[in-house]
Amino acid sequence: MAHLSLEEEKQHLMLTVDFLKAYNTKLSLERDNLKKGIRSNREAINEEVASIDADFESGNIHQFIQMLPELRTTEVNFNFIDAMYRRTKRMIPKPYFGKITVDGEDIYIGTGTIRNKDNDLLIYDWRTPVASLFYENETGALSYTIPDGSRIDANVAGRRQFIVEDSKLQKMFDSDMYIGDEILQNMITDSSQSKLRNIVSTIQQEQNEVIRQPLRQDTLVYGPPGSGKTSLALQRIAFLLYQHKDILEPENILLISPNEVFNDYLSDVLPELGEKHVKNITFYRLLGQFPYFKARRFETVYGNIRRLREDARAQDIYEYKSSLRYFRSLHAFLGSLADQGMEFRGLKDRDGIFIGKEKLHDIFYKELSHHPVTKRLLKIKERLLSLYSARVAEIREARFMELNSQNKYIGEKHQLREEAHSYAKNQLKQAHKQIMLFRFIHIEKLYINSIEDKGFRNRTVRSIKENDFKYEDIAPMLYIYIHLLGAHDRSVQHVLIDEVQDYSNIQYYVMRHYYRKASFTSLGDPNQQIHPADKDALVAKNHVQKHLERSYRSTNQINAFLNSLVPDSIQSVSVDGEEVQKLHARDHTEKIREILRAQDRPQVAIITPSKESADALYSELSDEFPQFRNLQEKDTLYNQSFIILPYYLSKGFEYNTVVLTGTAEYENEDHIMYVLSSRATRHLYIIE
Numbered sequence: 001m002a003h004l005s006l007e008e009e010k011q012h013l014m015l016t017v018d019f020l021k022a023y024n025t026k027l028s029l030e031r032d033n034l035k036k037g038i039r040s041n042r043e044a045i046n047e048e049v050a051s052i053d054a055d056f057e058s059g060n061i062h063q064f065i066q067m068l069p070e071l072r073t074t075e076v077n078f079n080f081i082d083a084m085y086r087r088t089k090r091m092i093p094k095p096y097f098g099k100i101t102v103d104g105e106d107i108y109i110g111t112g113t114i115r116n117k118d119n120d121l122l123i124y125d126w127r128t129p130v131a132s133l134f135y136e137n138e139t140g141a142l143s144y145t146i147p148d149g150s151r152i153d154a155n156v157a158g159r160r161q162f163i164v165e166d167s168k169l170q171k172m173f174d175s176d177m178y179i180g181d182e183i184l185q186n187m188i189t190d191s192s193q194s195k196l197r198n199i200v201s202t203i204q205q206e207q208n209e210v211i212r213q214p215l216r217q218d219t220l221v222y223g224p225p226g227s228g229k230t231s232l233a234l235q236r237i238a239f240l241l242y243q244h245k246d247i248l249e250p251e252n253i254l255l256i257s258p259n260e261v262f263n264d265y266l267s268d269v270l271p272e273l274g275e276k277h278v279k280n281i282t283f284y285r286l287l288g289q290f291p292y293f294k295a296r297r298f299e300t301v302y303g304n305i306r307r308l309r310e311d312a313r314a315q316d317i318y319e320y321k322s323s324l325r326y327f328r329s330l331h332a333f334l335g336s337l338a339d340q341g342m343e344f345r346g347l348k349d350r351d352g353i354f355i356g357k358e359k360l361h362d363i364f365y366k367e368l369s370h371h372p373v374t375k376r377l378l379k380i381k382e383r384l385l386s387l388y389s390a391r392v393a394e395i396r397e398a399r400f401m402e403l404n405s406q407n408k409y410i411g412e413k414h415q416l417r418e419e420a421h422s423y424a425k426n427q428l429k430q431a432h433k434q435i436m437l438f439r440f441i442h443i444e445k446l447y448i449n450s451i452e453d454k455g456f457r458n459r460t461v462r463s464i465k466e467n468d469f470k471y472e473d474i475a476p477m478l479y480i481y482i483h484l485l486g487a488h489d490r491s492v493q494h495v496l497i498d499e500v501q502d503y504s505n506i507q508y509y510v511m512r513h514y515y516r517k518a519s520f521t522s523l524g525d526p527n528q529q530i531h532p533a534d535k536d537a538l539v540a541k542n543h544v545q546k547h548l549e550r551s552y553r554s555t556n557q558i559n560a561f562l563n564s565l566v567p568d569s570i571q572s573v574s575v576d577g578e579e580v581q582k583l584h585a586r587d588h589t590e591k592i593r594e595i596l597r598a599q600d601r602p603q604v605a606i607i608t609p610s611k612e613s614a615d616a617l618y619s620e621l622s623d624e625f626p627q628f629r630n631l632q633e634k635d636t637l638y639n640q641s642f643i644i645l646p647y648y649l650s651k652g653f654e655y656n657t658v659v660l661t662g663t664a665e666y667e668n669e670d671h672i673m674y675v676l677s678s679r680a681t682r683h684l685y686i687i688e
């Protein structure tokens, strides 16, 4: 390697920055010119369009059509220049963060690829295959994978990391060993942000392996709190979009997380994605994709946690419906429907019965029995639609005759026909809707019949009658729908599930089944379950399993405390801080005030055992500490520096200072204490 001294590296950085600035200025001019061109083209077209009517014969329309491809090319060109402009602008303050010397060549690594005038690579995007070597734990003879899957040998002579701020080189480190290095320590000690950070310059080898798994590989990643799972999910999105730019657009990627906060984060955390957004939903929101279930009231996951905590007796039915045992029997039940047991709902129109359930049953089991179940149901829908059209015609004719035979003048014939037509459609509106939504299949009944246990079945019947669907009912009902109708979303090619331990097997397979064209990266931690009821471990067939060991979030002291709750769960790669403070306070509000007054704290989360206690605390504290916000279930923006929240909303986030109140509530539930305590990066107060 050209062993550059600090001065030489400073010089190299300066030249790079100068190049980026000049390049950026040039792009800015080009961009402005293209913009002007597009604007004047558009104006010309608008004028053409305005004059088309008057001048149609003169051939203007042809001129207008001829201009379209030109406009399109200019716009594509503009988008390209604009993206480059943004990239160079973004990279000026920090063009690169690392360098490796591969087979004698220096490779600088940053968050985007930059070429010089001769088309040589000045900076390599961190997602390029060769940049993977930067994240290895060693130097020497190594290899990296290229997109076709083959491996390339390379000799890495050195690795250098840079701290660059405002285009200036502050420090550099040479390190063969990557773990526990100074840059990582710097990153960990800087806990000034409450948002997720871009960890690109310090991705660790075990993390790099997850990020760079092949697109089509299903992967299950388990790791303790703070091991970077959420960060990895985001970096993996950036990686996949880069590596598969020809086939993947952001809308082909879906992130399923406990709350929909990531769209607020994504553009900040991953500026290299630019303006693009990936889809982000919750399991609950999946229901919205199935209009069949509209008008049914389903409990939310938080409502479910609250209810089951208050009423432990209701946990048995939750456990049953979320169990593998029930899932297997549901599967067998669905398999038997080809021969018996299908349930239909008769459809009505305004005058009475549109079609009875017995008739539907006959069509399904007699006339169409040679077809597979899904095909039978689709065919029934077709038939019902023809029946609908015929009925509309019948009613329309009758109505027309009726209108036409009236003595007084009520309109021209065609008007009477129109009126008769809309009358007929209106008569059958409800039936039409039911057909379109497949409501002639009685999913509720099927669901009830799939429950073998009589007691559970009766309880389910009672709550369904009251339109009171529980959270644990969502997955089986969706599963039945998806299974019977083969429903799926083809557009999604990769799904990332965060906090995967929160889902039962049946929920997981609903997601797998619905996004059946997609491969999955599922990340979680079996030790971080806060749901009051138990469930079976996830069965993830054909998944590569990765285990992360190290944790980067909390101080060594907090991590030691976490290890006392769940033995040997965390390898701390962190910094020292103060001891975890356990306080016994009669008046905990006063204690909290003291804690909040004591120091200048960048962020504080006060975690309470219930919504009621959060509300009460909020009203007590808000006079003196108006900066606090009382977090609500429906809030999607968690980027608040001072919040009060009930424990079940705290998953996945981190705060400099965490105050746990009312912890007696989870006295024998170390795993809840584990999740809550691991939200703290620096200071943890436990008020018993």
Ligand SMILES: Nc1ncnc2c1ncn2[C@@H]1O[C@H](COP(=O)(O)OP(=O)(O)OP(=O)(O)O)[C@@H](O)[C@H]1O
Binding pocket: 184, 187, 188, 196, 197, 199, 202, 203, 204, 207, 223, 224, 225, 226, 227, 228, 229, 230, 231, 232, 525, 528, 551, 552, 553, 651, 652, 653, 654, 678
């Ligand atoms: N390689 C890394 N370099 C620097 N910081 C890192 C690295 N990996 C993770 N971190 C930091 O550690 C903290 C925890 O990361 P993250 O929230 O992604 O962990 P997690 O595994 O999802 O945690 P949890 O299970 O508690 O939700 C974040 O502040 C993140 O920026």
